[in-house]
Amino acid sequence: MKRAILCRLFYGYLKCLEKTVRIQYQQPEQFAFHNIVGFWHEDSFAMNLVLSHISRQGGEVSVLVTADERGEYVQYLLEKAGGDAVRIGYGFCNAGTLKEILKSMENDTRSVAIAMDGPLGPRHIPKKLIYFLSEKSNARLTGVTLSYSRKISLRNRWDHYRIPLPFSRITVRFDDYDVASCQKAPRIRVYQKESECSIMAAGVLE
Template identity: 30%
Template sequence: MKIPIDPAAFAPFIAWLFKLWVRTIRFEPHGAIDFLDRNRRGEAGVIALWHGEIFPVTAFGHTVSSHLVTFVSQSKDGEVIARVLERIGHTTVRGSSTRGGVKALLKAKRVMEQENRMAVFTIDGPKGPRHKAKDGVIFLAQRAGAKILPIRAYPERKVVFDKSWDHFVLPLPFTRCPVYVGEPMDVTDEKLTKDVLERETARLEARMLALGAE
């Protein structure tokens, strides 16, 4: 008789392995890292990153603060990811731009206000196109009265999964990893019409693409 194994049962081991992996990476932060301290004093923020850089950016964030609220898809894989993130200190909300998005955004806003957590948003996820920002982050930042903090990571030694849509980056243990934190971006207080959303999203996308050097 085949006994089914729930992949989420491996979350404790994955979280332990992640923490161990993070300890080996030599992060070199540049830019507006002081905003993380301002957040601890009550200034709302949303961290913006590319989907392919989830691992190195989350790893860097873990060395600074895990007092975050993170979006995770409602898929089976998302359940494993959510349990791992919760074990390293994150609060998670389930939803994406393709499923449960508005509900997740509103829940994240409540968590940000009630628990003083920064939100983490993969702005080209969950399915791309790669490095094309979507507008959910603008909606969340305006509703939460938050600034958007662009972050990029460039590990020197890495494995890049070129066949994945996001070119997922896995930093190798003991690598050097420059991290670039852009100046916090204020979001307009105008009504978020289609044109306004397109303008603000393009402004954030340009900042992300100019941040650091490939």
């Protein structure tokens, strides 16, 4: 019951943001609707707004999320936003799931997105899986970085999880890193403009 209530609360807040937040896209031409998409775990909540935008433009996105309980909240929001959640274990992706992910990339309107440093960090250190997927699917790696005019930052969490506030502005930047690999790993951009509204908080998002 608690889980269902929280999912609805998160979704209600997301719908409020859709109506009140202004989103600016920088370099949208860097996203070709057939990419491996990497974002930082701290931006997971706002990425639902980006996925909704991609879905409205005709793109399809499968997002890799943790298989534990936290993944249930993420999956609920992603599916409401028009995405497709693929649950994977932390630290590995079994061969069957990996094969399905790569198979889905044969669709030229399908992208796969993943929190590069998630689900447990360390912060802003990309996992090798993001490069492996780019190499094996021969799809260009697109980095998505967000900045906020006003937000709440949960500073006690490893990722400093960021939640935009209503009537704020979000800047979404796309960066193209070509087809990447573990041997040819690009330096991923960390782009963030810190606002004054940051708090220490604990609770339901842990």
